[in-house]
Amino acid sequence: MQRIILHIDMDYFFAQIEERENPQFKGKPVVVGADPKGGRGRGVVSTANYEARKYGIKSGMPISKAYQLCPNAIFLPVNIELYEKVSKEIMEIVKKYSPIYEVVSLDEAYLDISFCRRWEKAETHGRKLKREIFEKEKLTCTVGIGPNKTVAKLAAEKAKPNGLKVVKPEEVEKFLDPLDIDDLPGIGPKTAEKLRKIGINKIFELKKLSKEKLKEMFGKIGERIWERARGIDEEPVSPEEVIKSIGRQITFERDTRDAKLIFGIFERLIKEVYEELMQNNFSFKTITVICRFKNFETHTKSKTLKKPTQDFEIFKKEAKKLLLKFLIENKKPVRLIGVRISNLS
Structure with missing residues (x-):
């Protein structure tokens, strides 16, 4: 049986939820993320609606830059509890459309719909899913359908917003x-x-x-x-939600070289990451530290251990050694620090 994979991606998810909850925002530029503080804010944009994108604002952009581009935009804080609640409701709908599904984030999922057998039937299945989500949640999404996960994801990317695109096996080369x-x-x-x-x-x-x-x-x-x-991707749709890494990061209110402040906050991040590791009963092998300096110069350093461990002291010691190397090698003020563990088992 030929594979038919569907990728669903909610449109500008966080900002779209805010528009739904606040109809007065419709048609206005909406930016969800850090507080811009009149252009002096730290942190980044989480999501921007399409009105805001017309000004060049996009996810991951420094919030101060977003404010410069459109000071009259509606800037909102991230209401993660609300977004997680809505995501859960949407994914309950998504799961009804295939017994083989993979939730990859709050607003994205893959479905194996090979049981449709024909591409026309798969397209009908995708349209039905879009319609049910809109009717029940009043939110739009985009669907991509292809012979594997890579092609389905790219099809969705190219059909945004509120679209549906099917790429059949014989169309893959021309599409890519x-x-x-x-x-x-x-x-x-x-x-x-x-x-x-x-x-x-x-x-x-x-x-x-x-x-x-x-x-x-x-x-x-x-x-x-x-x-x-070449459009080759044999990766299956995996129903189990696989946690590939656990991480935390923080942007300082002001760029700093205060070692006491930096290491104090860094230890807190280490504890938070370790607590999540223990909640999921994982071991880790790789520790990665992220350091962003003034002017957004960003570097990472990693250490891979010889064997997996759950040892907190090893985690703390190795992570702090990596951070110390950054501070010794680069004398610029620090804007952001982060720590991540991966190679989980």
Whole structure:
């Protein structure tokens, strides 16, 4: 049986919920994230609606920059309890449409709908799902349908907002080739920058590189990039919610070099991460520390242990050593710190 995978992605989720709860916001630029404090705020944009995006505001942007672009936007704090409640209600609807589902975030999920057998039936199934979510939650979403997770996700990306796109197996190459390289899942800003330096900007150009060359440039991930550029993705839709990493980060109110303040907050982050680790009864192997300096210069350092552990003292000691290296190597004031554990088992 051929695989048919559906990817559902809620449109500008946090901001759309705020519009639903506050109809007076409709048609106005809405930004959910940190407090802009008149352009002096710290932190970033979580979500912006399409009105705000017209001004160039997007997720992950410094909130101060968003304020400069559109000071008249409606800036709202993140109401995570509300968003989680709405997400739960939406995912209960989603799960009715296939026994094989994978929730990947508050606003995204994959469904294996191979039982539809025909692409026309799959499209009808997707439209029915969109309609039920809108009728019950008054929220729009976008659906992408393809022969695997990568193609389904990209189809959804290209159909936003409030759209539905089907890419059949025989259409995959024509669909992928003209896309930008950083559209491809697995290619982040640094990987894209390396590729652009050698004149690779589009997926059809990326396909000219051999698997060996990509492995030489990027290691193991190079093989995955080679496959995804060709629309190959055998990863199954996994019903179990797999926690791949646990992390916390914080942006300081002011850039600082105060070691007592930095390490005091860092220890709190370590404790919070460790508590979540214990709640899920995981062990970890890799510790990663993130440090963002003034002017948004961001670096990460990692340490992988020889074997998995749940030892809090090892976690704390190794994480603090990594942070100390940052502070010794770079004398700039610190804007953000974070810690993450991965390779969980």
